[in-house]
Amino acid sequence: xxxxxxxxxxxxxxxxxxxxxxxxxxxxxxxxxxxxxxxxxxxxxxxxxxxxxxxxxxxxxxxxxxxxxxxxxxxxxxxxxxxxxxxxxxxxxxxxxxxxxxxx
Numbered sequence: 001x002x003x004x005x006x007x008x009x010x011x012x013x014x015x016x017x018x019x020x021x022x023x024x025x026x027x028x029x030x031x032x033x034x035x036x037x038x039x040x041x042x043x044x045x046x047x048x049x050x051x052x053x054x055x056x057x058x059x060x061x062x063x064x065x066x067x068x069x070x071x072x073x074x075x076x077x078x079x080x081x082x083x084x085x086x087x088x089x090x091x092x093x094x095x096x097x098x099x100x101x102x103x104x
Contacts, residue, residue: 012050014043 003009003023011024014032021027030046049072 012047014040014046 008026009024011018011020011027012030013020013027014030014035015021016027016029028050030043030050032042032046035041035043
């Protein structure tokens with residue numbers, strides 16, 4: 001609807017050939033890695049980080065978020081370490097028999 005009224009559509013996506021990419025005037029690919037669960041937590045986190053940077057840039061204060069974003073980025077890299085992945089697998093095995101799991 002907005003596009004029909006002349007609005008430009010910017011897609012923040014992890015999938016380069018998604019239907020959203022085909023609709024968008026500009027696509028930003030997050031390259032946050034393969035999502036193995038429905039929750040898409042890596043993509044969601046990357047989207048939040050990018051939106052935070054965009055808002056800071058539009059507000060004319062991009063340097064405000066630089067340190068905070070670098071710390072968040074480093075924390076995300078730490079989460080993808082081998083030990084963190086193994087821990088995630090162990091936790092995940094606990095839910096293999098679950099019928100319903102709610103993520104908040």
